[in-house]
Amino acid sequence: ACGGETSSEDAASADGEKITLRAATGLSPQHAWWEGGMEPWMDRVTELTDGQVEFETFTSGELVAVPDEAEAVENGTVDVALILPIYQPDQFPMAEVTMLPLSHSDTMIASNAWKALLESDVELQDGKTFSELQFDQFKVFPISTTQEYSISTTGKEFASAGDVKGTSLRTPSRIHEMYSKQTGLNSITMPAVEMYDAMSRGAFDGSFYSIADWTGYGFQDLFKYTVTGINFGHFNAFIGMDEAKFDSLPENVQEAMEQATDEYFEDSAQIWMDRSEEVIAMNEEQGGQFVDFATLPQDVQDHFNEGIENTWGDYAKLLEDNGLPGTELVKLWRDLMIEQGGEVPQKVKEM
Amino acid sequence: MNGMTTFYKLYGYFGVLKKIGLVISAVVALIMMFFITYDVVMRNVFSSSIRGGFEIIQNYMMPLVVFPGLAYVYASGVLPKMELLFAKFSPAVKRILILFLIAIEVFILVLVVQFSWTYAMDGMERNTSFPAAGTLYQLWPVFFTIPAAFALIVIENIFLFIKNLIEKDPTFVVEYNPSEEEQIINQAVK
Amino acid sequence: MDSYLVVGIIIFMMIMFLLMGMYIHSVLLASGIIGLILLEGFSILPGLLGNEPFNRVASYTLTTIPLFVLMAQFILHSGLVQDIFYIVHKISRGRRSLLGTLTLIIGGMLGAVSGSGTATAASLGQVAVPELRKHGYSGPLAGAIASAGGSLSGIIPPSIILILYGVATETPVGALFIGAFIPGVLVMVTFIIAMLFYYRRETKRSPAAAEAQAEIAAAAEAEAAEEKVPVTRLAVSVIMGFLIVATIFGGIYSGIFTPTEAGAIGSVVGLLTALLLGKVNLNFFKASLTETIKLTGMVMLIMIGAQIFGRFVSLSLLPRKLISLLEPVMDSPALVLLLISAILFVMFMFIEGAAVILMTIPVFLPIITALQVDVLWFGVFISVICTIGLITPPVGLSVYAVSGVTGISSGSIFKVGMGFAVFSMIVVCGLMIAFPELATWLPSVSGGKG
Ligand code: NA
Ligand code: NA
Numbered sequence: 001a002c003g004g005e006t007s008s009e010d011a012a013s014a015d016g017e018k019i020t021l022r023a024a025t026g027l028s029p030q031h032a033w034w035e036g037g038m039e040p041w042m043d044r045v046t047e048l049t050d051g052q053v054e055f056e057t058f059t060s061g062e063l064v065a066v067p068d069e070a071e072a073v074e075n076g077t078v079d080v081a082l083i084l085p086i087y088q089p090d091q092f093p094m095a096e097v098t099m100l101p102l103s104h105s106d107t108m109i110a111s112n113a114w115k116a117l118l119e120s121d122v123e124l125q126d127g128k129t130f131s132e133l134q135f136d137q138f139k140v141f142p143i144s145t146t147q148e149y150s151i152s153t154t155g156k157e158f159a160s161a162g163d164v165k166g167t168s169l170r171t172p173s174r175i176h177e178m179y180s181k182q183t184g185l186n187s188i189t190m191p192a193v194e195m196y197d198a199m200s201r202g203a204f205d206g207s208f209y210s211i212a213d214w215t216g217y218g219f220q221d222l223f224k225y226t227v228t229g230i231n232f233g234h235f236n237a238f239i240g241m242d243e244a245k246f247d248s249l250p251e252n253v254q255e256a257m258e259q260a261t262d263e264y265f266e267d268s269a270q271i272w273m274d275r276s277e278e279v280i281a282m283n284e285e286q287g288g289q290f291v292d293f294a295t296l297p298q299d300v301q302d303h304f305n306e307g308i309e310n311t312w313g314d315y316a317k318l319l320e321d322n323g324l325p326g327t328e329l330v331k332l333w334r335d336l337m338i339e340q341g342g343e344v345p346q347k348v349k350e351m
Numbered sequence: 352m353n354g355m356t357t358f359y360k361l362y363g364y365f366g367v368l369k370k371i372g373l374v375i376s377a378v379v380a381l382i383m384m385f386f387i388t389y390d391v392v393m394r395n396v397f398s399s400s401i402r403g404g405f406e407i408i409q410n411y412m413m414p415l416v417v418f419p420g421l422a423y424v425y426a427s428g429v430l431p432k433m434e435l436l437f438a439k440f441s442p443a444v445k446r447i448l449i450l451f452l453i454a455i456e457v458f459i460l461v462l463v464v465q466f467s468w469t470y471a472m473d474g475m476e477r478n479t480s481f482p483a484a485g486t487l488y489q490l491w492p493v494f495f496t497i498p499a500a501f502a503l504i505v506i507e508n509i510f511l512f513i514k515n516l517i518e519k520d521p522t523f524v525v526e527y528n529p530s531e532e533e534q535i536i537n538q539a540v541k
Numbered sequence: 542m543d544s545y546l547v548v549g550i551i552i553f554m555m556i557m558f559l560l561m562g563m564y565i566h567s568v569l570l571a572s573g574i575i576g577l578i579l580l581e582g583f584s585i586l587p588g589l590l591g592n593e594p595f596n597r598v599a600s601y602t603l604t605t606i607p608l609f610v611l612m613a614q615f616i617l618h619s620g621l622v623q624d625i626f627y628i629v630h631k632i633s634r635g636r637r638s639l640l641g642t643l644t645l646i647i648g649g650m651l652g653a654v655s656g657s658g659t660a661t662a663a664s665l666g667q668v669a670v671p672e673l674r675k676h677g678y679s680g681p682l683a684g685a686i687a688s689a690g691g692s693l694s695g696i697i698p699p700s701i702i703l704i705l706y707g708v709a710t711e712t713p714v715g716a717l718f719i720g721a722f723i724p725g726v727l728v729m730v731t732f733i734i735a736m737l738f739y740y741r742r743e744t745k746r747s748p749a750a751a752e753a754q755a756e757i758a759a760a761a762e763a764e765a766a767e768e769k770v771p772v773t774r775l776a777v778s779v780i781m782g783f784l785i786v787a788t789i790f791g792g793i794y795s796g797i798f799t800p801t802e803a804g805a806i807g808s809v810v811g812l813l814t815a816l817l818l819g820k821v822n823l824n825f826f827k828a829s830l831t832e833t834i835k836l837t838g839m840v841m842l843i844m845i846g847a848q849i850f851g852r853f854v855s856l857s858l859l860p861r862k863l864i865s866l867l868e869p870v871m872d873s874p875a876l877v878l879l880l881i882s883a884i885l886f887v888m889f890m891f892i893e894g895a896a897v898i899l900m901t902i903p904v905f906l907p908i909i910t911a912l913q914v915d916v917l918w919f920g921v922f923i924s925v926i927c928t929i930g931l932i933t934p935p936v937g938l939s940v941y942a943v944s945g946v947t948g949i950s951s952g953s954i955f956k957v958g959m960g961f962a963v964f965s966m967i968v969v970c971g972l973m974i975a976f977p978e979l980a981t982w983l984p985s986v987s988g989g990k991g
Contacts, residue, residue, distance in 0.1 A: 028710060029906070030710070056858070058855060060902055062855045062902075063852065063855050063856065065596060068592065068596065071588070071592070072588060075587055075588035076584060076585075076588060077585065077588035077589060089482045089487060090477075090478065090479060090480035090481065090482070090487050090490075091477065091479075166398065168394075168398055168399070168400075173482075174482050174485045177484055177485030178485055181485070186398060186399050186400075187402065187484065188394070188400050189400070189402070189403055189404065189405045189406060189483065189484060190405055190799075194601075194602070194704075194799050194800075194801060198796070198799045200796075202795075202796035203394065203796045203797070203798070203799065204394070204398075217707075218707075218712070218716065221716075373831065373834060376834045376837075376838075377826075377830035377831065377833070377834055380607050380608075380611060380830060380833055380834065380837075381826075381830065383604060383607070383608070383805070384608060384611060384805045384808045384809060385805075385809070386805075387604070387608070387802050387804075387805030387806075388805045388806055388808075388809045390802075391797065391798045391802050391805070391806060395797055395798075405601050408601055408604060409599050409600060409601040409604075410599050412604075413598050413599050413600060413601075413603060413604060414595060414598050414599055416607050416834070416837060417598045417837060417838060417841045418598070420834040420838055421838050421842070423834070423835075423838075424834060424835050424838030424839060424842075425838075425842075427835055429835045429836070429838075429839055429945045430564045430565070430566065430839055430842065430945075431564070431565050431839070431843075431941035431944055431945055431951055432559075432562050432563060432564045432565055432951075436560045436561075436562065437560075437561065437562030438950075448561050448562065451561075452558075452561060452562070452563050452567075455558075455563070455567070455571055456563075456564075456567050456571075459567065459570050459571050459574055462574060462586065462590060463570070463590055463594070466586055466587050466590040466591040467590070467591050467594055467595075469587055469591055470587070470591030470592050470595070473591075493595070493599075494595060497594050497595055501594075
């Protein structure tokens with residue numbers, strides 16, 4: 001803030017003055033959310049403002065690590081960041097809703113439902129919407145969710161419901177913990193960076209993960225058995241900016257940001273679908289097997305479906321116990337999902 | 352001489368505080384060793400690991416291994432520096448340098464104490480917690496070990512500053528004769 | 542303030558602080574904090590200074606630091622390593638240069654069970670340095686041997702640096718581990734050659750001193766010969782030593798536990814060894830744990846300082862400014878790689894390895910991809926440079942660890958360590974640029990799996 005280049009703090013003044021925004025993610029620059037989401041968004045904002053807005057970018061935790069992006073935006077370390085609220089259920093307990101298991105959906109369906117949830121004007125509690133309850137301090141620019149999470153193992157197959165019980169999987173969120181408890185899976189917690197090593201040596205059987213994200217840890221070489229056609233939720237993210245910071249920007253810049261979000265939203269979902277196809281091809285080449293859920297023995301299907309139904313109730317109850325509108329939230333999410341073409345088990349429909 | 356006795360007496364009390372910190376760190380290190388080993392055994396024998404084990408180790412145990420004992424570590428003189436040039440200075444220059452370095456050190460440490468304290472208070476306000484095995488565990492109490500550890504190091508530096516002001520030989524550690532220490536503690540106990 | 546000016550001021554300040562004899566962690570903290578203030582004003586501090594100490598320390602992977610040190614402490618206080626060095630000493634009888642060679646090889650083997658160069662260096666410093674000195678090695682050379690041997694953990698898998706690189710670039714960690722094996726052994730071999738060179742020079746250059754040392758050594762040998770260690774005890778030591786290595790290797794490679802967990806398992810086995818050799822009592826715990834906490838605190842304080850300093854470097858955009866200067870020579874990949882290695886070498890001299898990796902990958906990776914250089918190869922390549930950076934001044938964690946435990950001044954170790962580093966850097970990096978297969982061949986034949 002002392003002369004030289006225009007820095008971010010005194011930038012937002014007069015129209016036409018150059019604005020440099022500091023943008024960050026803890027993810028790698030190759031991550032689909034950055035490469036396919038935030039980067040094109042920033043480029044488009046620069047383009048739409050004829051170069052008035054420029055971004056100084058920091059990736060791979062160079063400045064801010066996962067999951068500290070939200071905090072960094074709030075305390076002004078960075079101006080705009082890719083925020084992953086599911087990693088902080090203490091601060092954003094309702095953000096996990098997109099991790100609820102489903103009968104069917106894909107990246108596009110879930111992304112549209114996530115965008116709709118963020119923009120929803122349905123009042124969940126005290127006259128407040130989802131975004132007002134969770135992300136009031138942020139200006140939220142929606143971005144795609146991940147591809148659906150699948151169960152993949154390094155070889156263990158599910159020939160009967162008995163095979164499911166006792167299978168040890170790494171669980172990435174509280175909802176997967178609940179689901180594991182419901183279905184008798186053993187949950188292993190372990191840092192993502194250690195998973196490859198541990199699984200390749202048989203320390204546990206597999207993980208919940210989204211196929212398009214495998215390459216980040218080399219899992220395309222490792223997983224041998226993946227169940228598709230059943231869906232363990234979608235991880236979500238958004239591009240977040242401090243609300244006050246956003247309000248201080250010139251109107252044309254604000255408009256450019258909104259416009260860029262609308263223009264790039266679908267592409268940001270498509271990249272997950274494309275990547276998933278590539279990764280499936282790579283994995284099949286290495287001898288990986290993709291099994292459709294519908295072809296599994298009926299008792300296995302029933303077992304998994306029962307788990308799905310109960311998990312929705314468990315999550316709603318968890319939120320209610322903490323004074324949050326859990327039931328309202330899961331119903332809203334269910335409706336938005338179905339509206340976008342997703343499917344949930346019958347019991348969830350009747351909730 | 353009476354002033355110095357008081358000085359060492361106070362420093363003796365302060366030393367007890369640092370030792371308590373060291374013991375906490377040491378015990379947690381041992382617990383961490385057994386905890387991880389137990390987890391490995393459970394996983395291999397009963398194929399079930401301690402639920403939330405890794406998050407608990409990372410968020411509770413690691414900070415408790417590092418921060419409580421930090422003031423003891425600092426005072427022990429184990430921390431590295433480039434001594435090559437320093438050793439060649441005359442005692443008078445050494446003394447000025449040490450006083451200058453302590454001043455900078457205190458300035459930096461006070462900033463760390465201030466901002467890590469703000470961070471801890473903020474965490475308490477937000478009830479910062481971490482998820483492990485489907486449960487939320489409170490994290491913010493651990494945050495307070497950081498300003499506490501660095502505040503103790505500031506105090507250590509103040510002792511060191513006073514010692515360098517009063518005594519002739521410039522030094523980086525508040526050393527004292529162990530027998531003398533015992534003497535002082537004995538006096539203190541009386 | 543203009544960021545070039547700030548960078549200039551801070552570099553000058555760092556050098557001054559270092560020369561004045563300020564603690565390394567304080568140099569990093571002070572330069573980082575003052576740099577941040579000059580660059581951004583006080584408003585940037587709460588967000589970085591408040592949370593970084595916790596974030597840096599609260600890491601599961603870093604449990605390797607206290608636990609591998611604890612393992613080393615337990616083993617050390619059990620007397621096992623002394624016994625093994627007693628045997629090594631018997632083997633190298635009359636050929637004192639062999640002891641240095643064996644120390645480096647033991648360093649390499651310890652590297653295969655440890656992910657942290659600093660912890661290994663600290664334990665080697667405690668065990669090997671006194672032995673080396675007894676056998677006529679000067680303090681600085683003995684310190685450099687222990688530091689270099691310890692730093693090998695950075696490249697011989699498992700390695701924290703390789704894990705960080707794998708995560709940051711989305712390269713399979715298992716493939717990186719396999720790819721690092723041959724270059725890791727090469728680094729060890731170049732260290733041995735450098736060590737032999739220094740040893741010869743030391744004994745030649747000051748024959749009088751060498752003679753005096755040889756006399757001391759002879760006396761020590763005679764003394765050692767007299768205080769014979771009972772054969773049964775040696776047998777127990779050898780069996781337990783073998784068992785420790787077998788447990789850790791076997792455990793990691795059979796999937797019973799991860800490389801990180803090996804720290805805890807190793808400590809427990811070390812404790813059992815000490816129990817068997819009858820060394821466990823209150824003092825045993827007091828000594829082992831105090832040393833462990835000291836070394837852990839030391840490393841973590843420096844890592845916190847490096848983290849804050851790294852934030853300053855990131856915000857000053859220094860790395861990318863350096864890189865943008867490279868653009869005109871992009872048509873000659875070898876030249877770019879040479880320049881990159883030189884830049885990294887300098888950065889690793891000043892900044893803690895993991896911080897450098899995290900800082901430069903966003904900048905280097907696009908260039909590497911543009912040059913069509915193999916990402917796995919590059920990861921192994923920079924890990925080699927990083928490993929070597931552990932023994933270069935002014936920030937060389939391995940050397941500081943050894944200096945911390947032995948009391949030999951870090952400056953004098955650096956003088957020798959720098960020789961090891963430059964030699965190894967030229968030979969191994971040169972070979973890797975000339976023959977990229979050194980890193981890529983093994984992963985390709987094993988199908989890229991771990
Ligand atoms: Na290693
Ligand atoms: Na270095």
